[in-house]
Amino acid sequence: MKNVITTIDPASGQPLQAYEAWTAQQVDQAVDRAHAAAAAWGRETLAARVAAIARLARQLRAQKDRFARMITAEMGKPLAEAAGELEKSAVTAEYYADNAARLLADEKVAIDGVDAWVSHEPMGLILAVMPWNFPVWQVMRCAIPALAGGNGILLKHSPNVTGTAIALQGLLQDAGLPAHLLTTLVVAEPEVPGTIERLIEDDRIAAVTLTGSNRAGAAVGAAAGRAAKKSVLELGGSDAFVVLDDADVAAAAAMAVKARFNNAGQSCVCAKRFIVHWAVADEFTQRFVAGAQALVVGDPSHAATQMGPLARGDLRDALQRQIDQSVAAGGRLLAGGHALPGAGFFFEPTVVADARPGMAVFDEETFGPVAAIAVARDEDDAVRLANATAFGLSLSIWTASAERGIRVARSITSGAVFINAMTASDARLPFGGTKKSGYGRELAGAGIREFCNMRTYWVAGRR
Known part of the structure; x- marks a missing residue:
């Protein structure tokens, strides 16, 4: 019997569509075709690749409504x-269509008597293991720069967005x-763990990128290490949103609702x-809770809906455990805290106060609509609490002084800092x-070069 x-x-908990899973032989045949396509693509001129990426931009807009309906149906986010x-x-x-030529240009190096430069050349076929929460954006964030750089993509997407994953293949064509x-x-x-490990070992795969859980990342990173292959891992996060005592509290609270419940x-x-300074904690908390409770939760296909369901039932159950454990450990439930009754995987927008290290909502990544509020005694305590995490993805700091925000940020470990703004991704950064x-x-220059061979050329006696 074949796997399905x-x-x-x-939103309803009802089946959408069944897909017959591939056999190991079908996977192998697909890798062969993808490897050949990647090799041919790497021989194309940069001008041809750039023109194709520009056409892709037009198709993404032309098929926007179609893909939006698929995303909403498969993982539940509002249509907008x-x-x-x-x-x-x-x-x-x-x-990338506008900037790939600049980002991939040869870098000349001045050495007496030698013509030397560094080029950025395609690696080949990249295995991309992608998550369900942004079914198109996560794939395109990885694929567009890789394709512009002359590589091919072997996509292993999450099973719950299989329809979108298959449609993406057609979109490129x-x-x-x-x-x-x-x-x-x-x-x-x-079959996923074993298949991914075999693919990473396969000589036809040049490198691997994964966006997903820490457990999956550890497995992929270890396999890539054994195979001596390049890997990029974008894993979990528990980003701090730090509100200092001189912040515009109304603006911070309004943006905090969007930053958490999007x-x-x-x-x-x-x-x-x-993480909120004690002097503004009461006002921030009051405004934030009111904003969370005002969110319209419901059918993601309705225009008025601001928050849809969680993507799966197991995610809802995991979130409930984190909330229950945190309340038992001393957290105060200010809003929500429970799954909504009825069909689908809906959950109330939830706010837990008195959060601290040692609580699930503080220590673990909470992948759902629950916010943990911790009160800081002073600026140094805010830094301590922000750093009290195993994660380090991004950071948002709210203050009347940009200089103060930058100074505080330099004491907190993260991959990005946003001052008086919510965290976001941008192709230019x-x-x-x-x-x-x-x-x-x-993204940016770093993203397109991650899957390029940075190759040194040294030509002696050239005139």
């Missing part, structure tokens, strides 16, 4: 948020990119731990983490 992947509508993934991906494609240049694998959940809180780079949030960078 069944996608589920998280789903459509935003396509637009952000299109903007990113335009950035609609944009006129070669067949198999992005190849989507359809692998049953029990995508129902299912983002590695969502603000999760709200590198994205990635520190500590258990992973290593390597996506």
Whole structure:
């Protein structure tokens, strides 16, 4: 009996579609085709690759509504948020279409008597293991720079967004990119760990990138190390949102609601731990709780909905455990705290006060709509609490003084800092983490070069 992947509508809990999982032989044949496509693509001129990326941007916009409906059906985010993934991906494609030639240009090196330079050349076929929470954006964030750099993509997407994953393969062909240049694998959940390990060992795979859990990242990183292959890991996050005593509290609280509850809180780079100076803690908490309670939770296909369901039932159960354990450890429940009754995987926007190290909502990554508020005695205590995490993805600091915010940020470990703004990703800036949030960078110049061979040329006697 063949394995079957069944996608589920998280708003209703009902099955959407069944997909027959591939055999090991089918996977091997797909890798062969993808490897050949990547090799041919790497021989294309940069001008041809850039033109293809520009066409991809146009297709992302042309098919925005279609993909938004698929994303909403398979993982439950509101339609407007789903459509935003396509637009952000299109903007990113335009950035690389406009800048790839500059980012990949040879770098001349002045050495007497020698013609020397560094080039950035394609690596080959990149295995991309991607998560479900941003089904299009996560793939495009990785794939667009890799493709612009002359590589191919072998995509292992999450089973619960299989329909979107297969459609992405077609999207590239609609944009006129070669067949198999992005190849989507359809692998049953029990077969995923073994399949990924075999693929990383395979000589046809040049490198691997993963966005996902720390457990998956540890397995992929270890396998890549054994195979002596390049890897990029974008893992969990428990980002601090630090509100200092001179902050505009109303602005901070309003943005905090968006920063936490966007995508129902299912983002590695969502603000999760709200560390607030005691002098403004009461006002911030009051405003934040009111904003959380005002969110419209419901059918993600309705225009008025601001927060949809969690993507799966097991995610809802894990969130409930984290909340219950934290309340038992002394956390105060100020809003929410429970799954909503009825069909689907809906959960109340939740706020836990008196959070501290040692509590699940503070120590663990909470992948859902729960915010942990911790009160800091002073600036130094805010720094201590912000650093009291195994993660180090991003950081948001709110203060009337940009200089103060930058000074405080330099004492807190993270891959990015946002002063008086919520964390976001932008094609013009590198994205990635520190500590258990992973290593390597996506986007900007760093992202396109991650999967290029930085090759030294030394030519003696050339005239």
